[in-house]
Amino acid sequence: MRHAVVLAGGSGTRLWPASRQARPKQLLPLGVGGETLLESAIRRGQAVAGTRVIVVTAASQVAATREVVPGVELIAEPLARNTAAALGLAAAVLLERDRDAVLTVLPADQHVADEPGLTRILHTALAAVEQDDVISTIGISPTHPETGFGYLEVDYVALGIVTSVRRFVEKPDRSTAEAYLASGRYLWNAGMFCMSARRLLAELDAHLPATARAVRDIAAGRIAAADVYPTLASISIDHAVMERAKRVVTVPAAVGWDDVGSWAALPALHGVDDHGNTITGQAVLIDGSGNIAISDDETLITMVGVSDVVVVKSGNAILVIPKSRAQDVRKIVEALSVRGLARYL
Amino acid sequence: MRHAVVLAGGSGTRLWPASRQARPKQLLPLGVGGETLLESAIRRGQAVAGTRVIVVTAASQVAATREVVPGVELIAEPLARNTAAALGLAAAVLLERDRDAVLTVLPADQHVADEPGLTRILHTALAAVEQDDVISTIGISPTHPETGFGYLEVDYVALGIVTSVRRFVEKPDRSTAEAYLASGRYLWNAGMFCMSARRLLAELDAHLPATARAVRDIAAGRIAAADVYPTLASISIDHAVMERAKRVVTVPAAVGWDDVGSWAALPALHGVDDHGNTITGQAVLIDGSGNIAISDDETLITMVGVSDVVVVKSGNAILVIPKSRAQDVRKIVEALSVRGLARYL
Numbered sequence: 104m105r106h107a108v109v110l111a112g113g114s115g116t117r118l119w120p121a122s123r124q125a126r127p128k129q130l131l132p133l134g135v136g137g138e139t140l141l142e143s144a145i146r147r148g149q150a151v152a153g154t155r156v157i158v159v160t161a162a163s164q165v166a167a168t169r170e171v172v173p174g175v176e177l178i179a180e181p182l183a184r185n186t187a188a189a190l191g192l193a194a195a196v197l198l199e200r201d202r203d204a205v206l207t208v209l210p211a212d213q214h215v216a217d218e219p220g221l222t223r224i225l226h227t228a229l230a231a232v233e234q235d236d237v238i239s240t241i242g243i244s245p246t247h248p249e250t251g252f253g254y255l256e257v258d259y260v261a262l263g264i265v266t267s268v269r270r271f272v273e274k275p276d277r278s279t280a281e282a283y284l285a286s287g288r289y290l291w292n293a294g295m296f297c298m299s300a301r302r303l304l305a306e307l308d309a310h311l312p313a314t315a316r317a318v319r320d321i322a323a324g325r326i327a328a329a330d331v332y333p334t335l336a337s338i339s340i341d342h343a344v345m346e347r348a349k350r351v352v353t354v355p356a357a358v359g360w361d362d363v364g365s366w367a368a369l370p371a372l373h374g375v376d377d378h379g380n381t382i383t384g385q386a387v388l389i390d391g392s393g394n395i396a397i398s399d400d401e402t403l404i405t406m407v408g409v410s411d412v413v414v415v416k417s418g419n420a421i422l423v424i425p426k427s428r429a430q431d432v433r434k435i436v437e438a439l440s441v442r443g444l445a446r447y448l
Numbered sequence: 449m450r451h452a453v454v455l456a457g458g459s460g461t462r463l464w465p466a467s468r469q470a471r472p473k474q475l476l477p478l479g480v481g482g483e484t485l486l487e488s489a490i491r492r493g494q495a496v497a498g499t500r501v502i503v504v505t506a507a508s509q510v511a512a513t514r515e516v517v518p519g520v521e522l523i524a525e526p527l528a529r530n531t532a533a534a535l536g537l538a539a540a541v542l543l544e545r546d547r548d549a550v551l552t553v554l555p556a557d558q559h560v561a562d563e564p565g566l567t568r569i570l571h572t573a574l575a576a577v578e579q580d581d582v583i584s585t586i587g588i589s590p591t592h593p594e595t596g597f598g599y600l601e602v603d604y605v606a607l608g609i610v611t612s613v614r615r616f617v618e619k620p621d622r623s624t625a626e627a628y629l630a631s632g633r634y635l636w637n638a639g640m641f642c643m644s645a646r647r648l649l650a651e652l653d654a655h656l657p658a659t660a661r662a663v664r665d666i667a668a669g670r671i672a673a674a675d676v677y678p679t680l681a682s683i684s685i686d687h688a689v690m691e692r693a694k695r696v697v698t699v700p701a702a703v704g705w706d707d708v709g710s711w712a713a714l715p716a717l718h719g720v721d722d723h724g725n726t727i728t729g730q731a732v733l734i735d736g737s738g739n740i741a742i743s744d745d746e747t748l749i750t751m752v753g754v755s756d757v758v759v760v761k762s763g764n765a766i767l768v769i770p771k772s773r774a775q776d777v778r779k780i781v782e783a784l785s786v787r788g789l790a791r792y793l
Contacts, residue, residue, distance in 0.1 A: 120750070387787065389779050403765040403792045405465070405780045408773040409757070414766070420748040421761055423768055428753040434734050435750045442732065447748045 104155060105229060106204050106300075107148025108193045111141055111160040111168060111211035112183050116436045117365050120420035121399065124448050127164060129211035130171050133363065133372060139171050140363060144211045150222040151207050151229060157197065158211070159189045181329040186294075187343035188335045191307050191314050194300040195322035204300035205232055208340075213293065214372050216359025224263060224356040228297040231265050231352055238306075238345065239297045240268065242290025242353035243360045248280035251364055251430070253292040253341065260287055260355045268351045271341060290355055292341070293362070306344040311336060314343075365429035366413045366422075369395050384416075395426065420447050449500060450574060451549050451645075452493025453538045456486055456505040456513060456556035457528050461781045462710050465765035466744065469793050472509060474556035475516050478708065478717060484516050485708060489556045495567040496552050496574060502542070503556070504534045526674040531639075532688035533680045536652050536659050539645040540667035549645035550577055553685075558638070559717050561704025569608060569701040573642040576610050576697055583651075583690065584642045585613065587635025587698035588705045593625035596709055596775075598637040598686065605632055605700045613696040616686060635700055637686070638707070651689040656681060659688075710774035711758045711767075714740050729761075740771065765792050 113127040122128040129141040141158070148156040160168050162179040169177065178193055190208060197204040207225055215221050221241075228239035242255045244262065256269040271292060275283060283289035307315035314335050320326040336343075345351060361371045370381045380388050384398030386405070393411040396404040402416050413429060415422040424432065439447050458472040467473045474486040486503070493501040505513050507524040514522065523538055535553060542549040552570055560566050566586075573584035587600045589607065601614040616637065620628060628634035652660035659680050665671040681688075690696060706716045715726045725733050729743030731750070738756040741749040747761050758774055760767040769777065784792050 120748075385789075387780060387783050387789070389776075389783060398766075401764060403465075403789065405765065405767050405769075407767075407769040407776050407779055409768060409770060412754070412768065414768050416761075416766055419746060420750060421743075421759070421766060422750050422752075423754060423757065423759050424750075424752040425754060431735075431752050434752055435732060438732050438734060444730075444732070444748065 104201055104204060105152045105207065106197050106201070107145075107152040107156040107207045107209060108190065108197075109141070109144045109148055109156060109158045109209050109211050110186060110189055110294075111144075111158050111164070112180065112186075112189055113212050116433055117430070118363070119432050119436050120415060120422050120447070121397070121417040123418070125163070126167060127212075128363065130164075130167055133369070134214070135372065140213065141168070141171055141211045143215070144209045144213065145172060145175055147215065147218060147221060147225075148207060148209050150218070151225045157193060159193050179328075181332045183337075184332060184335045185337045186340040187307070187311055187338045188314050188318065188332070190303060190340050191311070191318040192321060192328075194303040195318040198300045198304065199322050202301070205229060205297065206300055206303065207297050208295060210294045210362070212363055213295075214359075214361045214363050214368070216361075216371075218358075220358040221356065221360075224354050224358065225295075225297065227263060227265060228352075228354045231354075232297045232299060235350070236299055236302055238302070238348055238351045239265065240345070240351065240353040241293050241295040242268075242355045243293045244355055244357040245284050245289065245291050248277065248284045249291065250274055250277055250280050252362070254283055254289040255292050255353050256289055257353060257355070258288065260290065262355050262357055265352050265354055268353050271346045290353060291360070293360055294341075296345075303344070306348055310347055311338065311343045365432065366395055366397075366415060366424070367426045367429040369397070393426065449546055449549060450497045450552065451542050451546070452490075452497040452501040452552045452554060453535065453542075454486070454489045454493055454501060454503045454554050454556050455531060455534055455639075456489075456503050456509070457525065457531075457534055458557050461778055462775070463708070464777050464781050465760060465767050465792070466742070466762040468763070470508070471512055472557075473708065475509070475512055478714070479559070480717065485558065486513070486516055486556045488560070489554045489558065490517060490520055492560065492563060492566060492570075493552060493554050495563070496570045502538060504538050524673075526677045528682075529677060529680045530682045531685040532652065532656055532683045533659055533663065533677070535648060535685050536656075536663040537666060537673070539648040540663040543645045543649065544667050547646070550574060550642065551645055551648065552642050553640060555639045555707070557708055558640075559704075559706045559708050559713070561706075561716075563703075565703040566701065566705075569699050569703065570640075570642065572608060572610060573697075573699045576699075577642045577644060580695070581644055581647055583647070583693055583696045584610065585690070585696065585698040586638050586640040587613075587700045588638045589700055589702040590629050590634065590636050593622065593629045594636065595619055595622055595625050597707070599628055599634040600637050600698050601634055602698060602700070603633065605635065607700050607702055610697050610699055613698050616691045635698060636705070638705055639686075641690075648689070651693055655692055656683065656688045710777065711740055711742075711760060711769070712771045712774040714742070738771065 231239045317331045379392035380394045385403040386396035390408045391410045395413040398416045411426045576584045662676045724737035725739045730748040731741035736755045740758045743761045756771045
């Protein structure tokens with residue numbers, strides 16, 4: 104049967120100060136109508152797997168996650184060990200109850216504008232898995248020379264048509280990204296894919312045997328996760344499996360996908376007003392455009408004479424940063440640790 | 449005897465969001481060591497008048513003012529009618545108890561770095577008043593071609609030496625201000641002056657008779673201030689008296705004076721750190737200089753990659769504005785009125 108696995112283990116720094124250690128990105132009400140990104144991801148999973156959606160999260164985030172999605176099954180990892188362990192554990196747990204489990208893996212911190220379009224793409228990817236036991240990724244048709252994503256190289260791109268993946272490539276530099284875009288043969292690796300649970304564990308047996316053994320033991324109740332998890336390699340499913348596996352295909356998609364990697368992604372989610380500004384909460388912006396103003400309570404944000412600047416008030420902290428440097432929020436997060444200001448993390 | 453009159457009737461928009469209708473600029477803890485500007489002004493008054501310091505403020509600000517300076521005598525105006533009425537009322541009240549009252553008038557919202565220097569200057573000005581019944585202003589030796597102040601034209605400038613004022617001039621444009629600075633014959637009109645109470649009322653008799661009559665009636669208890677104040681002309685003491693009076697002198701001073709007219713004045717009060725930033729409260733600033741970050745509580749202000757920007761968190765509002773546009777805070781204040789957001793004023 105088809106199952107969806109939503110990966111919700113984010114640690115929450117790139118959208119600081121809204122995202123915090125105790126309230127990662129996917130639990131923020133950033134979606135349309137105030138929906139959390141996690142709820143959006145679960146809905147995308149339900150569109151292909153019905154009620155068989157399972158969320159993998161960190162034990163430290165279980166309470167906060169349950170508050171947001173009380174009806175959804177959770178798998179709690181005692182600590183984060185990247186996606187190979189998380190997906191291995193989910194696959195092992197689901198295999199215990201369904202030897203024919205086919206997984207649709209969905210990161211919890213993404214935005215998709217065209218949900219019905221994505222559902223059609225996922226159905227195509229699942230059909231390929233169910234017929235040929237391939238690994239079927241979703242390849243996003245790139246809209247600009249993004250340097251923040253990995254890419255999939257293919258022979259040709261036809262939207263919605265399954266094609267083989269020649270190779271996975273890491274985040275490129277700017278000129279490489281431009282060449283990728285111009286070639287028409289590269290797709291963004293969105294981290295969404297479909298694969299049978301049995302194959303996923305077989306791939307881990309081959310490439311990451313200690314993790315494969317551990318997650319099987321945990322799922323069968325032979326060992327406590329907390330006892331073995333600290334020993335597991337912290338490695339992504341891409342590095343551990345995808346880049347080494349045979350018979351990996353992709354379904355090219357143009358569905359308004361964004362990974363909500365920084366505050367600069369907000370206009371794509373929420374749109375802009377007549378002045379090109381994106382506002383959530385109370386704000387008065389004068390003589391400026393391209394700004395993002397986000398306030399999580401009744402605190403009023405005012406801006407005069409600045410453009411392309413992000414201002415976020417969330418809880419006990421305020422962030423002011425040019426949109427072009429939105430990735431550098433991590434510098435603040437690092438500085439807070441170093442300066443003994445962890446109460447703001 | 450010598451008395452000091454501190455004018456504390458400010459309406460509080462230029463330092464929004466710290467200054468509000470209910471908490472004007474002079475009641476903010478902007479001074480060195482968290483002292484309010486009003487306390488600083490009172491101290492300057494006490495340096496020449498001992499305990500005979502009286503504060504003129506608006507009735508709506510009496511409670512807040514008394515909280516800051518509980519031991520100081522207040523005169524409450526039922527509503528603001530600019531400085532001619534405020535000083536007329538103070539002079540009339542003081543004349544009732546001291547026919548020889550000599551006033552030192554001090555605005556409440558200014559900063560003076562060299563307090564002992566100012567005290568010496570005021571003693572010189574007072575001596576001139578007491579000997580010759582002149583109006584003796586304090587003329588600040590200009591440090592830059594400021595367009596935000598009025599000027600006094602004199603024949604020559606010698607610091608601390610009394611000289612005649614040829615004329616009062618309004619705020620100049622940039623090139624005029626540069627010419628004033630180059631000439632060496634213009635001083636900033638700081639709004640500080642010394643004059644006998646009797647002469648002040650005599651000048652009002654001559655130039656603003658209705659106000660003179662009203663303040664005498666109020667001081668003598670013949671009429672309630674609330675009954676007559678709304679009918680009084682709203683005019684400054686400069687326009688009503690100083691510009692028309694004979695025998696006006698000035699004492700040129702170089703005492704680190706600033707009128708704290710906008711957030712851009714804060715570095716002059718508080719200095720800058722190694723990166724040229726001025727910080728009050730919790731803040732972490734990365735990759736930027738010339739910024740001003742002010743937080744009135746534990747809320748952390750963070751800034752990455754911006755320079756010469758003012759960020760103020762005060763109460764329920766946040767302001768982000770380039771330092772060069774600090775005067776445009778009024779645009780926010782106006783917009784808040786228009787948009788029905790008066791709860792932020």
